Amino acid sequence: MVISLSNNNNKYFLKPQLSQDSQPKNALTKNQKLGIRLSTAAGILGSLAILAKTSKTPYSLKISKMVSTPFKDSFLGKIDYDVKNVLVVGGGSCLGGLIGGLLFDKNKNNRQAKLREGLVQYTNIALPIATVHYMSKLGEFCANKMSKGGNFLNAVAPIVGLGVGIVAGNRISNKLNQLIFHKKDNRPVELTDMSAHLDDICMTSQYIVKDNILTKSASRFIPLALMVAGCEIGKKQEKTN
Numbered sequence: 001m002v003i004s005l006s007n008n009n010n011k012y013f014l015k016p017q018l019s020q021d022s023q024p025k026n027a028l029t030k031n032q033k034l035g036i037r038l039s040t041a042a043g044i045l046g047s048l049a050i051l052a053k054t055s056k057t058p059y060s061l062k063i064s065k066m067v068s069t070p071f072k073d074s075f076l077g078k079i080d081y082d083v084k085n086v087l088v089v090g091g092g093s094c095l096g097g098l099i100g101g102l103l104f105d106k107n108k109n110n111r112q113a114k115l116r117e118g119l120v121q122y123t124n125i126a127l128p129i130a131t132v133h134y135m136s137k138l139g140e141f142c143a144n145k146m147s148k149g150g151n152f153l154n155a156v157a158p159i160v161g162l163g164v165g166i167v168a169g170n171r172i173s174n175k176l177n178q179l180i181f182h183k184k185d186n187r188p189v190e191l192t193d194m195s196a197h198l199d200d201i202c203m204t205s206q207y208i209v210k211d212n213i214l215t216k217s218a219s220r221f222i223p224l225a226l227m228v229a230g231c232e233i234g235k236k237q238e239k240t241n
Contacts, residue, residue: 026107026237028104028105028235028237031104032104032105033231033235035100035103035104036097036100036101036104036105036230036231036234036235037100037227037231038100039096039097039099039100039101039103039104039230039234040093040096040097040100040227040230040231040234041096041227042096043092043093043094043095043096043097043099043230044089044092044093044096044223044226044227044230045092046092046096047088047089047091047092047093048075048076048079048089048092048223049061050088051075051079051085051088051089052075055075055079059074059075076220076223077220081219081222083129083130083133086125086129086222086226087125087126087129089222089223089226090122090125090126090226090229091122092230093223093226093227093229093230094118094121094122094125094229094230094233095230096230097118097121097229097230097231097232097233097234098114098115098118098230098233098234100230100234101114101233101234101235101236102114104234105234105235105237107237109238110236110237110238112181112183112238113236113237113238113239114233114234114236115181116177116181116183116185116236117232117233117236118233119173119176119177119180120170120173120174120177120187121229121230121232121233122229123169123170123172123173123176124166124169124170124173124229125226125229126169127165127168127169127172128161128162128165128166128169129165130165131161131162131164131165131168132158132161132162132165133161134161135157135158135160135161135164136154136157136158136161138157139153139154139155139156139157139158140154142154142157166189167189170187170188170189173187174186174187
């Protein structure tokens with residue numbers, strides 16, 4: 001699908017699908033895509049295992065122990081997806097997807113494209129969640145200091161942070177790719193990028209409505225949503241003009 005909000009936003013958002021001539025010549029097979037998915041999943045599971053073992057109350061990684069523990073008492077049931085934890089899980093996804101792509105996509109010409117996509121995807125994960133966090137802190141400060149309008153600013157601040165982070169993340173990652181890889185992609189914000197923002201949306205909602213059971217329940221799916229970022233990295237191929 002194609003999303004076009006306005007002419008002014010064309011450089012940020014999806015553009016019409018490229019013609020057949022500009023698509024990658026060698027599409028990945030189902031087995032190659034499956035390998036990339038499994039590698040991405042392994043990266044996420046590895047990052048979750050690291051978080052479980054380094055938490056204040058370390059969790060056992062023995063299969064028998066994990067199976068016998070009720071979900072609500074397990075690490076996955078209790079983990080708070082704050083900025084640090086999301087960055088670790090997102091990093092595991094991106095690294096797993098990149099490794100899977102390099103292993104299963106035999107075309108060496110696609111390697112740099114995967115590296116560039118990795119930078120984009122991780123920036124899409126890291127920058128918005130950081131802007132949501134710090135804009136929320138600013139909103140809380142305003143709410144405590146202002147007698148009028150403070151609560152409104154407190155509610156709006158994380159939403160503004162999310163929007164700023166998404167657009168800024170896209171622009172910054174494009175600039176970094178140009179500096180590092182000397183490749184001017186002008187890559188727009190794509191629909192698949194939105195999966196990386198489930199964590200941001202959950203965090204934004206929790207800042208607006210404290211201790212919300214709905215957003216806390218939705219946050220359990222953050223590792224699954226972050227699977228998309230790693231898979232996009234692994235599947236990325238160099239386009240031909």
